[in-house]
Amino acid sequence: MxxxxxxxxxxxxxxxxxxxxxxxxxxxxxxxxxxxxxxxxxxxxxxxxxxxxxxxxxxxxxxxxxxxxxxxxxxxxxLKPGNAEPLYEGAREVVEWLAEQEVALGIATGKSQRGVRIVMTHHGLLERFATIQTADDAPSKPHPAMIEQAMAEVGALPEDTVMIGDTTYDIDMAHAAGVASIAVAWGYHAPQALLLSRPHALVGAYAEVPLVLKGLWGP
Structure with missing residues (x-):
């Protein structure tokens, strides 16, 4: 898996x-x-x-x-009008593409379970995620527990798992869990800082993610 x-x-x-x-x-x-x-x-x-x-x-x-x-x-x-948390361009398409490939999907976030479920429900994507790990369930990033718990829930091995995130906490958590990582350049930590954490790849758009995953996992 x-x-x-x-x-x-x-x-x-x-x-x-x-x-x-x-x-x-x-x-x-x-x-x-x-x-x-x-x-x-x-x-x-x-x-x-x-x-x-x-x-x-x-x-x-x-x-x-x-x-x-x-x-x-x-x-x-x-609750205020206009305060929705919009999806980044291409995010929905990559999530749907992965679901079509029968890849298990997870979320690991500092949000609460309630918070992440509200936003994913708003975007109609909640059912796409087989495992959701939050600050309610595990120590804060970069502790590896969120990734370890996600792998245990879906039955995935470290070599078959990839973490995608925008902060050094995400990449450091991936290293601690022994899994591959993809850093994204559109988030809240600068690309230069992300590269210092040694992700397996740094992407500038969601359109690049499928190719990187194919490179990590093979055809």
Whole structure:
């Protein structure tokens, strides 16, 4: 069984404006200055607790309150018209192509189960994914648990598994799990940073993904 695991934010969907707005609201709710947009996008992919620990300091007493404020802000923002998280160009086509090849599909994300299921349902793609691993189910990236759990759920071996993501956390997680990785250049970490994590390939558009997968797995 071959398995392709996608990150969500910055890989499948473009949620940057929503994430930055919610992060600003979370910090403002505690009367604290918000991090820069660049700093906020740099932590996308981590679990919320890990993200806030990175943006503040380890052991900051406000972290639990910031996490809850962010969750509340995200829920409220998502209900506003025009605040949908759009799919990146070509994402749907690649997901559908992989499904036609009878490749198992998974998601590994710092989102909650509720959050990722809402956005995938909105785009009509939820049923395409055989396994969904989130910050609710495993340690934060780059710990390999999300990938390991996904492989166990569908019965895939490391040599038959590929992780696709837009951050160094995704690529480092793939290395830790012993699977191949494809970095995407349209997300939240710069291509130069991604290359330092040594992905098996770096792509600039979804149209390149099928060819890379064929190269990794053979005809």
């Amino acid at each position: 071959k398995l392709v695991i996608f990150d969500c934010d910055g890989t499948l969907v473009d949620s940057q404006h929503l994430i930055v707005a919610c992060m600003d609201e979370a910090f403002a709710s505690l009367g604290r200055p918000a991090p820069s947009r660049e700093a906020t996008l740099s932590i996308v992919g981590l679990s919320l607790a890990e993200a806030f620990a990175t943006l503040t300091r380890e052991g900051d007493p406000d972290i639990p309150a910031l996490v809850e404020a962010y969750k509340g802000a995200f829920h409220a923002q998502r």
